[in-house]
Each structure stands twice: as C-alpha cells, then as structure tokens.
Amino acid sequence: MLKAYLSAALLTLGLAQTVPASAQTSYFFPGAQPSSFDPKVPTPEQFLGYPIGSHYTRTDQIVAYLRELDRVSDRVSLRVLGTTFEERPQVVATITTPENQQNLARLQQDRRALVDPKLPAPNYGKLPVVVSLNFGVHGNESSSSEAALLLAYYLTASTSPETQQWLQQSVVTVDPLENPDGRDRASHWFDQNKSWPNPTDPLDREHTEAWPGGRTNHFYTDLNRDWLSLTQPESRARMAFFHEWYPNVMIDFHEMGTNGTYYFEPSKPHSTENDLIPRATYEVLNVHLAKYFAKSLDNLGSLYWTKEQFDNLSPIYGSTYPDFQGGVGITFEVGSSRGLAQEGTNGVVTFPFTIRNHVATGLATVRGAVEEKELYLRHQREFFTSALSEAKKFPTKAYVFGNAQDATLTNKFLAVLLQHKIEVHELGKNVTLDQQNFEKGKAYVVPTAQPQYRIINSLFEELTTFHDSVFYDVTGWSQAHAYGLAVSKQKNANLVQGVAVQAPKTLTGEVRGGQSSYAYLLPWSDYNAPRALTALHRAGIVAKASFKPFRAGPADRPTDFGYGTLVIPVAAQKQPADSVFQIVSRVSRQNQVAFTSVSTGFSAGGIDLGSNNVRTVPEAKAALLVGTGTNASEVGEAWFVASQQLGVPLSRIEVSNFGRAPLGRYTSIVVVGGTYAGLDKAAVEKLRRWVQEGGTLITLKNASEWAIKQGIVREKLLIPANGGWADTTATAKGKPTAPRRSDFVQQEQEGTRAIAGSIYSADVDITNPIGFGLTSRRLYVFRNGTTFLRPSRNPYATVAQYTGKPLVSGYVSQGNLKQISNSAAVVVSKVGAGRVVLFADDPNFRHYWHGTSRLFTNALLLGPLLNLPEGPAAISAAEEEAE
Numbered sequence: 043m044l045k046a047y048l049s050a051a052l053l054t055l056g057l058a059q060t061v062p063a064s065a066q067t068s069y070f071f072p073g074a075q076p077s078s079f080d081p082k083v084p085t086p087e088q089f090l091g092y093p094i095g096s097h098y099t100r101t102d103q104i105v106a107y108l109r110e111l112d113r114v115s116d117r118v119s120l121r122v123l124g125t126t127f128e129e130r131p132q133v134v135a136t137i138t139t140p141e142n143q144q145n146l147a148r149l150q151q152d153r154r155a156l157v158d159p160k161l162p163a164p165n166y167g168k169l170p171v172v173v174s175l176n177f178g179v180h181g182n183e184s185s186s187s188e189a190a191l192l193l194a195y196y197l198t199a200s201t202s203p204e205t206q207q208w209l210q211q212s213v214v215t216v217d218p219l220e221n222p223d224g225r226d227r228a229s230h231w232f233d234q235n236k237s238w239p240n241p242t243d244p245l246d247r248e249h250t251e252a253w254p255g256g257r258t259n260h261f262y263t264d265l266n267r268d269w270l271s272l273t274q275p276e277s278r279a280r281m282a283f284f285h286e287w288y289p290n291v292m293i294d295f296h297e298m299g300t301n302g303t304y305y306f307e308p309s310k311p312h313s314t315e316n317d318l319i320p321r322a323t324y325e326v327l328n329v330h331l332a333k334y335f336a337k338s339l340d341n342l343g344s345l346y347w348t349k350e351q352f353d354n355l356s357p358i359y360g361s362t363y364p365d366f367q368g369g370v371g372i373t374f375e376v377g378s379s380r381g382l383a384q385e386g387t388n389g390v391v392t393f394p395f396t397i398r399n400h401v402a403t404g405l406a407t408v409r410g411a412v413e414e415k416e417l418y419l420r421h422q423r424e425f426f427t428s429a430l431s432e433a434k435k436f437p438t439k440a441y442v443f444g445n446a447q448d449a450t451l452t453n454k455f456l457a458v459l460l461q462h463k464i465e466v467h468e469l470g471k472n473v474t475l476d477q478q479n480f481e482k483g484k485a486y487v488v489p490t491a492q493p494q495y496r497i498i499n500s501l502f503e504e505l506t507t508f509h510d511s512v513f514y515d516v517t518g519w520s521q522a523h524a525y526g527l528a529v530s531k532q533k534n535a536n537l538v539q540g541v542a543v544q545a546p547k548t549l550t551g552e553v554r555g556g557q558s559s560y561a562y563l564l565p566w567s568d569y570n571a572p573r574a575l576t577a578l579h580r581a582g583i584v585a586k587a588s589f590k591p592f593r594a595g596p597a598d599r600p601t602d603f604g605y606g607t608l609v610i611p612v613a614a615q616k617q618p619a620d621s622v623f624q625i626v627s628r629v630s631r632q633n634q635v636a637f638t639s640v641s642t643g644f645s646a647g648g649i650d651l652g653s654n655n656v657r658t659v660p661e662a663k664a665a666l667l668v669g670t671g672t673n674a675s676e677v678g679e680a681w682f683v684a685s686q687q688l689g690v691p692l693s694r695i696e697v698s699n700f701g702r703a704p705l706g707r708y709t710s711i712v713v714v715g716g717t718y719a720g721l722d723k724a725a726v727e728k729l730r731r732w733v734q735e736g737g738t739l740i741t742l743k744n745a746s747e748w749a750i751k752q753g754i755v756r757e758k759l760l761i762p763a764n765g766g767w768a769d770t771t772a773t774a775k776g777k778p779t780a781p782r783r784s785d786f787v788q789q790e791q792e793g794t795r796a797i798a799g800s801i802y803s804a805d806v807d808i809t810n811p812i813g814f815g816l817t818s819r820r821l822y823v824f825r826n827g828t829t830f831l832r833p834s835r836n837p838y839a840t841v842a843q844y845t846g847k848p849l850v851s852g853y854v855s856q857g858n859l860k861q862i863s864n865s866a867a868v869v870v871s872k873v874g875a876g877r878v879v880l881f882a883d884d885p886n887f888r889h890y891w892h893g894t895s896r897l898f899t900n901a902l903l904l905g906p907l908l909n910l911p912e913g914p915a916a917i918s919a920a921e922e923e924a925e
Contacts, residue, residue, distance in 0.1 A: 066085065066087055066093055066094060067079070067085070069394065069398065070094070070192050070394075070397070070398050070401050071192075071196060071401070072341070072342070073341075074196075074200070074202070078200060078201050078202050079199040079200060079201065080115075080198075080199045080200075080201055082114055082115075083111065083114055083115055083195065083198050083199035084110060084114070085195055085199075086099075086107060086191040086192060086195055089106075089107050089110055090103055090107065093394075094188050094191065094192060094394070094397060095188065095382075095392070095393045095394030095397050096382070096393075096394075097233060097236075098184055098188075098228070098229035098232045098233045099187065099188060099191065099229065100225075100226055100229055100230075101130050101219055101222045101225050101226050101229075102130075104187055104190070104191060104218050104219055105131055105133055105218075105219070107191055107194075108120050108133060108135045108191075108194060108216075108218065111135065111194060111195070111198050112135070115198045115199075116140040116143060117137055117138065117139065117140060117143065117197070117198050117209060118135055118136070118137050118194070118198050119135070119136045119143055119146070120133055120134070120135050120136075121133065121134050121135075121136065121283075123279040123280065123282070123283050124275055124276070124278075124279030125275070126222050126223045126259065126260065126275065126276055127223065127259070127260035127261065127275065128222075128223045128226075128260050130219075130222035130223060130226070131222070132217075132219070132222065132276060132279050132280070133217075133218070133219070134215050134216065134217045134283060135194055135215070135216040135218070136213060136214070136215050136216075137194065137197045137198060137209065137213075137214045137215075137216060138170065138209050138212065138213045138214065139206075139209045139210050142170065142209070142210075142213060146213070149169075149170060149213065150286055150287060152164060152168075152169060153169060153172070153287070153288065155423070156169070156288065156368065156419060156422045156423045156426070157288050157367075157368065157422065157426050157493060158426070158493065159423075159426055159427045159429075159430055159493060163423060164419075164423070166415075166416045166419045166420060167416070169419055170211060170212050170213045171211060171212045171213075171290045171291070171411045171412060171415040171418055171419060172212065172213050172214075172215070172287045172288070172289045172290050172291075173212055173213070173214045173215070173289065173290070173291045173292075173293075173407060173408055173411045174214075174215045174217070174284075174287070174289035174291070174292040174293070174364075175190070175193060175214065175215065175216050175217070175292075175293050175295070175404055175407065176217040176220055176292065176293065176294050176295065176360055177189065177190040177216075177217060177218050177219065177220065177295045178190075178218065178219050178220050178221055178224075178225050178295070179220035179221050179265050179266045179294060179296075179360055180221065180224065180256075180257045180258075180264070180265075180266060180296060180297070181221045181222075181223070181224020181225040181226070181227060181228045181256035181257060181258070181259075182224065182227075182228035182231075182251060182255055182256035182257050182380070183257075183295075183296050183297035183378065184225070184228055184229060184232065184256075184297070184393075185295075185297060185376060185378065185379070185393060185396035185397045185400055186295035186296065186297070186400055187218050187219055187225060188393075188397045189295065189397045189400035189401045189404060190216055190217075190218035190219075190295075191218065192397065192401045193216065193401055193404045193405065194216050194218070196401075196405065197209065197214060197216075197408070204409075207412065208408050208409070208412050211412045211415055212408060212411060212412050212415075213287070214408060215283075215287065215289070217280070220265060220276065220280070220360070221258070221259050221265050221276065222276075223259050223260045224256045224257060224258055224259050224265075225256065226256075227255075227256040228251065228255070228256025228257075229256070231248075231251050231252070231256065232248060232380075232381055232382075235247050235248040235381075236248055236381070236382055240381070240382045240383050242383045242384055242385045242390050243384075243385065244300065244384055244385060244386075246381070248380075248381040248382070249380045249381045249384050251380075252670075253669055253670045253672075253674060254674035254677070254678075255674070258674065258675070258678065259274060259276060261274070261678040261679075261681055261682040261685075261686075261889075262674045262675055262677060262678025262679075262681075263675075263678055263679075263682070263888070263889065264675065264888075265277060266294070266359055266360055267358050267359065267515065267516075267888055268358070268888070268889075269281070269357060269358055269359060269360055269362075269363040270356070270357050270358045270363070270462075270497075270500065270501070270519060270521065271358070271458070271521060271524075271888060271889070271890035272458055272461055273888065273889035273890050274889070278461065281461050281462070282461070284363075284367075285463050288367055288368065288369065288422065289364055289369050290368075290369050290370065290411060290418040290419060290421075290422055291331065291364075291369060291370050291372070291407060291410075291411045291418060292360070292361070292364040292369055292370070292371045292372070293361075293371075293372050293373075293374055293403075293404065293407050294359070294360040294361040294371070294372070294373050294374065295374050295376075295400050295404070296373060296374060296375045296376070297375065297376055297377070297378035297380075297396065298375040298376070298377060298378065299377065299378065300377055300378055300379065300380060300384050300385075300386035300391050301377065301386045301387045301388065302375065302376075302377035302378075303344070303345035303346055303347060303377055303388060304339060304344055304345065304346035304347070304374070304375065304376050304377065304399050304403075305346065305347055305348065305351070305352065305373065305374070305375035305376075306332060306335045306346065306348060306372060306373070306374055306375075306403060307328050307331075307332065307348065307352075307354075307361075307372045307373060308324060308325075308328040308329055308332055308348055308349055309324070309328075309348075309349065309351075309352055309353055309354050309373075310349055310350060310351065310352075310353065310510075311324070311349065312509045312510075313508075313509040313510030313512070314352070314353030314354060314355050314509075314510060314512075314513065314514065315353070315354045315355065315509075316354060316355050316356070316357075316362075316365070316366075318366070318432075318496045318499060318500070319354070319365050319366065319496070320421075320424075320425060320428065322421060323365055323370060323421070323425075324354065326417075326421075327370045327417065327418065327421060328370060328372065330410065330414050330417065331370065331372065331407065331410045331411075331414075332348065333410075334406040334407070334409055334410035334413075335374075335403050335406050335407075335410075337406065338402040338403055338405065338406035339399065339402060339403065341402070342398065342399065342402055344399050344402075345388070351514065352373055352375070352514050353513065353514045353515070354371075355513065355514075355517070356500070356515070356516065356517075356519050357497060357500050357519075358515075358516070358519055359371070359373075361373040366496050366497050366500065367422075367425075367497075368421065368422035368423075368425030368426055369418075369422060370418065370421075372407075374400065374403055376396045376399045376400055377391055377396065378391070378396060379391045379392055379393045379395070379396055381393070426493040429492070429493050429494070429495040429496055430491060430492070430493065430495070432495060432496075433490045433491040433492070433495040434491065436490055436495070436499070437533060438490055438502075438503075438531040438532065438533065439489065439490055439491065439532060439533050439534060439535040440487050440488060440489045440490060440531075440532045440534070440535035440537075440538070440539065441487070441488045441490075441498070441502050441522070441529055441530070441531060441532070442469065442473070442475055442480055442485060442486070442487050442488075442529070442530045442532060442538055443455065443485060443486055443488070443522065443527050443528065443529045443530075444469065444480055444481070444484050444485025444486055444527060444528065445484070445485075445527050445528055445567075445817065446479070446480075446481040446484040446485070447565065447567040447568070447604075447817050448527075448567050448568055448569050448817075449484060449547075449549055449568070450549060450568055450569035450570045450634060450635075451525060451526075451527060451569040451892060452484065452485070452486075452527060453546050453547055453549055454525070454569065454892070455521065455522075455525045455527060456486055456543065456546050456547075457546040458501075458521060459488065459501070460543070460545065460546065462494060462497050462501075463494055464488060464492070464494045464497065464498055464501075465488070465489065465492045465494070465542060466486050466487070466488050466542070466543045467486065467487045467488075467489070467539045467540050467541060467542050467543060468482070468483065468486060468487070468540035468541050468543060469481070469482050469483070469484075469485040469486060469487055469538055469540055470482065470487075470538050470539055470540035471538065471540075473537075473538050475530035475532065475538075476530045476531075478528040478530060480528065480530070480538075482540070485528075486543065487532075487535070487538055487539045487540070488502070489535040489539065490535070491535065500519065500520070501520065501521045501522060502520060502521075502522045502529065502531075503520065503851075504518075504520065504523075504801070504850055504851035505517070505518070505851050505852065506849060506851060506852070506853075508853050511798075511853065511855075513798045513799075513853060515799060516798065516799025516800075516826065516852065517798040517799055517800055517851075517852035517853040518799060518800040518801035518824065518850070518851040518852030520801060520851055521890060523801050523822040523850060523851065523893075524822070524824065524887075524890050524891045524892065524893060525890075525892050525893060526816070526821065526822060526892060526893025526894075526896075528818070549634035550631065550634060551627075551629070551630030551631040551632070551633060551634050551635050551636060551637075552630055552631075552636050552637070553623070553626055553627050553630055553636075553637045553638075553639055554636055554637065554638045554639065555595075555596075555638060555639035555640070556639060557619070557620070557623040557639065558612060558619075558623070558639030558640060558641060559612055559619055559641070560611070560612055560613075560639075560640055560641050560642060560643065561609055561610055561611045561612060561639070561640050561643065561651055562609075562610040562612075562622075562626050562637045562638065562639050562640075563594060563603055563607055563608065563609055563610075563637065563638045563639075563640060564607065564608040564610075564635060564636075564637050564638075565603060565604060565606075565607055566587070566604065566605065566606030566607055566608060566814050566815040567604060567606075567815050567816075567817055568635050568636075568815075569892065569896075570633045570634055570635050571606075571608065571635060571815065572687070572688055572815075572899045572900075572903055573633050573687060573688050573689055574608070574629050574630070574633040574635050575608060575659065575903060576661075576662065576688050576689045576690050576903070577629045577632065577633060577689060578608075578610065578625070578626075578629055579659075579661040579662070580689075581625045581628075581629070582615075582616065582617070583610060583615060583617075583622065583625055583626075584610075584611070584614045584615055584658060585608050585609070585610055585658070585659050586608070586609040586610075586611065586656045586657060586658050586659060587606055587607070587608060587609070587656070587657055587659050587811075587814070587904060587907065588603065588605065588606065588607040588608075588609060588649065588655065588656050589605065589606075589655040589656070589657060589811070589907075590605070590648060590649045590653070590655040591603060591604050591605060591607075591648050591649075592607075592645040592647060592648030592649045592650070592651075593645055593646040593647035593648055594638070594640050594645050594646060594651075595638055595640060595646075597646070600646040600647075601638060602647075603648075604814075604815075604817070605808060605809055605811075605813075605814045605815075606811070606814030606815050606900075606904070608659075609651055609656050610622070610626060610637075611651070657907050659903065659904065659906075659907065660709055660906050661709075662688075662690050662709055662710065662902055662903050663693075663707055663708050663709045663710075664684065664690055664692050664693065664708060664709065664710040664711070664712065664902055665692070665693040665694075665695050665703070665705075665708045665710070665711045665712070666680055666681060666684075666692050666693070666694050666695065666711070666712045666714070667695055667696075667697055667700065667711070667712070667713050667714070667718075668694045668695065668696060668697070669696040669697045669698060669720075670697060670698070670720065671697055671716045671717040671718060671719065671720050672697065672714055672715075672716035673714050673715040673716045673743075675888075676714035676715050676716075676742055676743070676884055676886070677694075677714055679714075679884065679886035679887065679888065679889055680692070680712050680714060680742075680886055680898070681694065682886070682889055683886050683889075683895055683898060683899065683902075684902070687895070687899070688899065688902070688903070690902070692712075693708070697718065697720040697721060698720060700720075700721060700725050700728075700729075701722075701724065701725050701728070705728065705729070705732040705737065706732070708732075708737065709737070709738060709905070709906050710737070710738040710739075710740060710901070710902050710905055710906070711729070711732070711737065711738070711739055711740070712740045712741075712742075712902070713739065713740070713741045713742070713745040713748070713749070714742045714743070714745055714884075715742055715743035715744045715745050715827065715884065716744070716745060718745070718748055726752050726754070729754060730752075730753070730754050730873075732876070733754060733755075733873045733874065733876040733877070733878060734873055734874030734875060734876055735874065735875055735876065736874075736875040736876045736906070737876045738876060738877055738878075738879065738901065738905030738906055738908070739754065739755075739873075739876070739877075739878045739879070740878075740879045740881070740898070740901045740902065740905065741878065741879070741880050741881065742881045742883070742884050742885070743827045743829050743881065743882070743883060743884055744827065744829050746829055746831065746880040746881060746882060747759060747829050749878060749880065750880075754873070754878060755871045755873055755878040755880065756871065756873075757831065757832070757834055757839075757869055757871050757878075757880060758831075758832040759829075759830060759831060759832060760830035760831065760832045760861060760865055761830070797825055797826055797827065797828060797854050797855070797858050797862075798826070798852060798853040798854065799824070799825075799826040799852060800824075800825060800826070800849065800850075800851060800852025800853055800854050801822055801823070801824055801825075801849075801850040801851040801852055802822070802823050802824075802825055802844055802845075802848040802849060802850055802862060802867075803820060803821070803822060803823075803844070803845045803847075803848050803850050804820075804821045804822075804823050804842045804843060804844045804845060804848065804867045805819055805820070805821070805842065805843050805845060806819055806820075806821040806841060806842040806867075806868075806897075807819075807840075807841050807842070810838070810841045810870070811900055811904040811905075811907055811908055812841045812842075812868060812870060812879065812897050812900045812901055812904070812905075812908070813841055813842070813897065813900070814900055814904065815896055815900065816893075816896060821842055821867075821893060821894065822850060822893055822894075823842070823844070823867050823883055823885075823893075823894055824883065824884070824887045824891050824894070825862070825882075825883045826883075826884075826887075827882075827883060827884070828858065829882045829883070830861050830862070830865050830882065831865055831866040831867070831869055831880060831882045832865065832866060833864070833865070833866045833869070834866065834869050834870075834871065836871075836872075836910065838910050838911050839869055839870050839871055839872075839910055840866050840868075840869055841867075841868040841869065841870055841897070842866070842867035842868040842897070843864065843865070843866050843867060844862050844863060844864060844865050844866075844867055845863070845864070846863055846864055847863065848862055848863055849862075865882070866880075866882060867881070867882050867883060868880065868881055868882070868885075868897055870908055870910060871910075872908075872909075872910045877905065877908050877910070879901040879905060879908075881897075881898070885897050885898040886898055
C-alpha cells in the first residue's frame with residue numbers, strides 16, 4: 043500500500059517534467075505492454091498535453107477526447123444525449139466491436155426479450171452483456187471522470203485477445219460526465235488553487251472548496267438522488283438512454299472522505315437492501331462481481347472494504363435504479379485527494395492514485411460481466427418474469443390518480459411514469475373512489491401486473507417497516523405522495539381501465555369565451571397559474587386574487603371558482619381591451635392554462651368581482667439569502683422554484699452582503715436552513731424592521747428556529763428533551779448516560795432516534811392564502827429535520843398542522859414521532875405591518891414535492907396580501923413573554 047502511495051506521489055511531484063506516455067501506461071495499466079496498444083489511438087496525455095492526474099480536465103476537453111476516439115476508431119460511437127442548464131453537452135461513448143457498432147439498433151431489439159416476458163426467451167449465447175460505466179454524478183468527485191478517459195482509451199486502443207473478447211461479448215457505455223456543470227465548477231476550483239510543489243495540508247485552500255462546491259448541478263441538485271423523480275434535464279436525458287439498453291451491470295464511480303480507502307458492494311446485508319429486489323441480486327450477482335473487484339485492488343496493494351455502509355434501499359440512486367430493472371447497480375467509492383495530494387490517516391493520497399483505483403475496478407467490471415455473461419442475462423429475464431408473479435400476489439391491482447382541477451400537475455406525473463416505461467391507461471369512466479372524484483379524460487389507471495411492477499410499487503406505496511434504523515439517506519420516496527394528487531388503490535384493475543396512453547397530453551392554453559370587455563378569470567388550482575401570474579405582471583397587467591369562492595360564467599353553464607382565482611379586470615389596465623386580450627391569450631398559450639372571459643361582475647353565487655375580497659396582487663420582488671452558512675441544496679430548490687416554475691427573477695444575496703442590501707426593494711425574503719452567525723445584531727435588527735414595515739419573511743427548517751430565537755417573530759418552538767433527540771436516555775444535565783462508543787456504534791445508536799427522510803400527513807387550511815389552490819385539506823409533507831413548531835395561539839395562523847398519527851412512509855423514532863404529532867408544519871405570524879411564514883420543513887425538497895411547494899409559491903406571491911385576523915385566542919406580547 044505504501045509503495046503504491048509513493049509511486050503516485052512521485053508521479054504527482056514530477057508534474058513540471060515531461061512524463062513519457064509509456065510511464066502513464068505502466069502506472070495506470072500495470073501488466074499491460076505498451077506494444078499492445080494501437081499507436082493510432084492517442085492516449086489522453088498525448089491529446090490533452092499533460093499527464094492524467096497532474097491537472098483537472100475540463101468538460102470540453104473530456105468531450106473533445108471522446109470525439110477524437112470516435113473519429114480514429116470504429117470501436118467507438120459518441121452520442122450527445124442533451125444539454126445542461128449551462129449549455130454543456132451530455133455525452134455517452136458506446137464501445138464494442140466494429141461489427142456490433144454496425145448493428146446497435148438490432149442488438150437493442152434482440153435484448154427486448156430480456157425485459158418483456160411476453161416474448162420468447164432469447165439465445166443468451168448470441169446476446170451481448172451491457173455494461174454501463176458512469177462517472178462524476180457528483181462533480182467534485184473528480185477522479186472518476188479522469189478514470190473515464192483512461193478506461194475509454196484502454197477499451198479503444200488495446201489489441202490484447204482479452205480486450206477483443208470483451209468487446210465481442212459486450213456493449214460498454216461510458217458516461218464520462220453525469221454532471222458537467224458541477225464538474226467544471228469543481229475543476230476550475232482545483233486548477234485555480236494548485237501550487238508547485240503542491241501542499242498536502244488538508245486546510246490548504248485547494249482542499250477546501252468554497253460554497254456551494256462542485257457536487258451538484260446548476261441548481262445545486264444532487265443528481266444522484268434524481269433517478270426516480272427526474273426533475274433535471276440531465277436525469278431525463280440519461281433515463282431515456284438507460285431504457286434503450288437496460289444495462290446488466292451498471293457502475294456509479296464516486297469519491298468519499300480522504301481517510302477512506304475503497305468501497306465496493308455488496309452492501310450491508312438485508313438492513314439497507316430493498317425487499318422488492320430478488321435476493322439473488324445481492325447474494326449472488328453482487329458477490330460474483332465483488333471477487334473481480336477485490337482481485338483488481340489486491341493486485342495494486344490497495345485497501346478496500348464492503349458490507350458496512352451505503353445502501354441499496356431506494357431506486358433514487360444511479361447505483362440502485364438498475365437493481366429495479368433487472369440489472370446490478372454498484373457504487374464505487376475511493377478515498378479522495380480533493381486536490382492533487384492530501385494527507386490522510388492512510389498517508390498522502392494523490393490524485394493519480396485515486397484515478398488508478400477506479401481504472402482497475404472499471405476494467406474488472408467488464409471482465410467480470412463478460413466472464414459471467416449468461417448469469418446476468420438470465421437474471422434480467424427472470425427478474426421481469428418474476429415481476430408479474432409478484433404483482434399477482436400484491437393486493438393492489440391498480441392505482442387511479444388525477445386531479446380534474448389541475449391538468450398540468452396530473453400530466454406532469456403521467457410524464458414521469460411514462461419515462462420509467464410504465465404502462466398507463468386512461469380512466470374509462472367517471473368514478474368516485476375512496477370519497478374522491480376521478481373524471482374520465484382527467485385521470486389515469488396504472489395496473490400493477492406489468493414488468494415495471496417494482497418501480498410502480500416504489501412510486502406509489504408506503505413503507506414503514508425496516509430491517510435497521512441506520513440509513514444513508516431518505517426512507518420515504520413515494521412520488522404519488524409528493525405530487526399531492528388524488529390516488530386510489532384498487533383491487534380490480536379492469537373496473538376503470540381504458541385505452542393505453544402512449545404519450546402525455548399536449549396541453550394548450552385558451553381563453554374560453556373569447557375576448558371580454560369586462561374580466562378574465564384563471565383558477566389558482568392549476569399548477570401553472572402562479573407562473574401565468576408572473577407573466578402577466580411582466581407584461582404590465584394588473585391582476586387580482588379572490589379570497590372567497592364564487593360562481594361565474596354563462597348562465598346556462600356557470601363554473602365554480604375557488605380560493606385564489608385570478609381576476610383580470612379589463613377596465614383596470616393601462617392597455618386597451620384588444621391589447622389585454624392579446625396578452626392574456628399569449629400567457630394562456632405559453633403556460634398551458636385556460637382563462638375564462640366574463641361579461642359581468644355579478645356572480646351567480648358567492649362574492650362579486652368588485653368585492654373587497656378580490657385584492658390586487660403586487661408583483662413579486664423576492665430575495666434569497668445564499669452563501670457560506672446556508673444549505674446549498676435548499677438554496678437551489680428555492681431558486682429552482684422561482685426560476686423554472688414561476689419565472690421570478692429571484693435576487694440571491696450573499697449573507698456577507700446583507701448588511702448593505704436595500705431591503706425596501708423586496709416584497710419577500712427567503713431564508714433557508716443553515717447557520718446565520720454571519721448576520722450580526724445590526725443585520726438582524728435591519729431584517730426585523732423590514733418585516734415590521736410590511737415585508738414577508740419566509741423561513742425554512744432551522745431558519746424558522748433562528749427567526750424565533752432572534753425575536754423576529756413571536757411564535758414558539760416545541761423543544762424536545764435532551765438537545766433535539768426526543769427519546770434519548772439522559773442525565774439531569776441532558777447528557778447521554780451510555781458510555782462513549784465508536785463512531786459506527788454511535789451512528790447506529792443515533793439512527794434509532796432519527797427522522798430519516800420520511801413522509802407525514804398534515805391538515806392544511808385551504809382557505810388561507812398560503813393554502814390557496816389546494817383542493818383537499820389532506821397534505822403530505824416530507825420531513826428530514828428536527829425543527830418542531832408549536833401551533834400558534836392565533837387559530838388563524840397555523841396553516842398546516844400534522845395529524846395525531848402522521849407517519850405515512852419512512853422511518854422515524856418513536857420519540858420524534860410523538861414530537862411531530864399535532865405539531866405545526868406551517869405557521870404565519872403577523873409582525874407589525876408584515877408577516878413571517880415559518881416552515882418546519884423544506885417544502886421544495888429535491889424539486890419534486892409539488893404538494894408542499896405550492897405553499898412556498900403562495901408565500902412568495904401572495905404573502906404580501908396576508909392580513910391575519912387576531913382571533914379570540916391571540917395574546918399580547920407581554921402575555922407571550924410571561925408564558
């Protein structure tokens with residue numbers, strides 16, 4: 043091991059000198075003869091002009107090298123899958139024999155027999171095994187993409203008989219940049235901060251990335267948690283490619299802390315594995331490949347470990363989604379240099395050393411998949427066949443979902459199902475199921491008896507029983523609950539099943555009734571209504587919101603309009619009536635929403651359009667605190683909602699700049715979870731004055747705790763005993779009585795009292811502006827923090843409150859569950875002329891919690907209209923202080 047570290051260190055320290063290509067070949071491919079590589083294929087070093095491991099390679103250079111391999115070799119075909127938010131290409135190189143390259147479409151068609159039980163079993167000897175090597179989903183885990191270049195070179199240039207056999211028997215896909223935007227953010231940091239010679243001190247600037255770091259994509263999304271929800275363009279493009287091949291073996295290359303060695307699966311037996319997956323995946327297929335990984339690292343003298351951490355519990359990861367598709371997904375983690383060289387408990391870890399470990403296990407993957415080819419091909423066929431038999435045993439035979447008042451969100455969820463290749467049918471007739479109305483043409487049926495049964499189960503079902511209490515990430519991942527749509531579980535799939543759906547509906551906006559000289563109405567229940575509002579504001583249109591329901595429209599077929607309905611009075615506009623109609627028509631088309639024109643303000647029922655309960659909505663001028671101390675993921679989620687869902691130009695203010703920010707220009711300020719020690723007393727006082735003068739402050743998670751503790755708002759926290767763990771055995775001083783234990787044992791102990799990313803039910807006030815647009819009082823909330831809000835003494839101020847038995851799906855300790863029960867999820871508190879909207883949780887979690895993100899959207903757009911009545915239970919400041 044020491045010899046390997048020294049070898050890598052010597053290579054790194056000699057960066058200023060010219061290193062022959064043969065030296066890199068012998069280091070990264072020990073045992074391979076330089077003469078066994080085709081000289082017409084350039085090495086990465088020859089193409090880039092520097093040794094791999096001496097510099098962090100930019101995205102454009104990585105793409106350019108793979109294009110060069112495509113140009114010089116008929117083993118390689120490079121394909122652009124899509125582009126990122128920052129306009130970087132997503133590419134995949136497919137590497138196989140020239141003969142296979144000429145027949146990729148036929149090979150894909152032949153492999154359909156593996157995933158479609160209706161087709162006859164294939165001839166396994168004639169099918170290639172598909173190996174997918176994916177690199178850099180976390181952009182600052184940078185050794186992976188460097189390893190991708192070397193692996194692509196080896197598979198392209200090697201003339202050894204073994205390599206030729208690999209390519210005859212397999213199709214290898216190389217995704218070198220799962221996260222191009224994050225990769226460049228990280229590579230620029232590391233390259234800008236390297237030195238000659240390079241400091242190995244862990245505190246050196248090179249090893250301590252500035253906020254937000256390069257782990258995530260443009261909107262700070264962790265793309266390794268987006269395989270099920272598919273909220274980002276990188277994920278959607280990658281999913282489409284995945285379902286062309288259904289890889290038999292898929293590797294996700296990562297990095298972990300510098301003090302780690304190397305991790306590969308098998309994972310921790312049973313405790314963090316999903317019961318939907320056949321045991322053979324974990325106990326046979328993973329174990330077979332592990333022998334190849336171990337041997338490759340043994341040959342290098344590299345240390346490694348298995349079976350202790352990480353998990354295969356959820357299909358949200360790139361290393362577990364393949365398990366739900368009949369393949370084997372595996373995580374590789376290498377101890378990271380986070381720079382060119384860094385001291386760790388195992389010595390100095392160098393960038394070339396981490397790259398070499400990944401190259402070794404990458405080649406071992408191809409070797410193992412080819413040598414055990416029939417095992418993996420047969421497993422995939424049996425996996426999808428068994429899905430049908432498992433579905434027959436499952437009591438639910440179909441799921442019905444939809445919201446007749448929100449075609450946009452219904453369509454959005456339908457699109458996700460179809461991207462996962464799930465069979466979906468239109469609803470055959472209007473039905474009432476579980477006291478919920480589902481309309482034909484506006485709702486859909488998902489039968490469980492289909493090859494994708496296991497993914498369907500993951501998307502719709504609750505899970506509350508686990509083998510362990512220590513989890514790597516979330517334990518509740520149901521998308522059906524996240525979208526907040528009406529869902530019914532049915533034991534008879536044929537009861538309501540209609541024709542199969544081939545693609546989501548193309549929603550087109552319209553103005554029903556044509557041009558009006560009086561007003562246009564838009565229900566707030568449509569998911570795109572808030573975006574339409576911001577578009578109207580940008581066009582200079584005055585828009586109002588109804589705080590009471592009413593009935594309007596033609597006398598022979600009036601329509602019920604609910605809370606929050608937008609009212610566009612023609613006479614109130616600066617533009618002439620023709621221009622107003624043109625703007626409303628354009629906004630309807632661009633946002634796929636339906637306005638209704640009315641010719642009178644006299645309603646058939648409820649309030650009239652001239653009521654004081656129809657209030658002008660000011661244009662949103664919002665700001666978000668960002669930078670050091672803030673939770674980058676929550677920042678990105680709020681930014682994404684404002685930018686992508688609303689079209690609001692959210693101002694991102696660095697915490698360090700807050701003191702000089704002119705707060706008067708903002709209607710709303712968002713403060714996500716984090717540590718706000720960077721805001722001194724003067725800054726806090728400035729924020730307090732802004733709220734009192736009419737501003738809307740929106741706080742998430744522990745930022746809500748911060749606002750309460752700073753005295754910005756007079757609400758109360760429910761403080762668990764013993765410093766945040768509700769069920770910790772403690773002494774009178776609040777210290778655990780158990781003796782000090784190892785880190786891992788401590789992790790297991792604390793896991794038993796965690797809130798492990800789980801789903802809860804809450805009751806929401808849909809008559810409060812924060813709840814406008816929701817059509818049911820039942821709300822599903824995702825929770826992964828320990829901020830507990832006490833319901834407000836003002837009965838009108840608690841917008842959402844957890845139910846008495848709130849757990850729906852996921853793991854939570856009994857003590858924390860008791861704290862959550864009947865606590866407040868969202869509280870609005872009046873502060874002078876302004877207000878504070880306190881969220882106990884993150885309503886925008888990972889961009890797919892659309893049910894609760896509506897509350898955030900309402901706070902952002904309608905917050906300035908909140909004017910809470912005091913209520914009979916409201917108390918004075920003096921009483922509050924005394925309590």
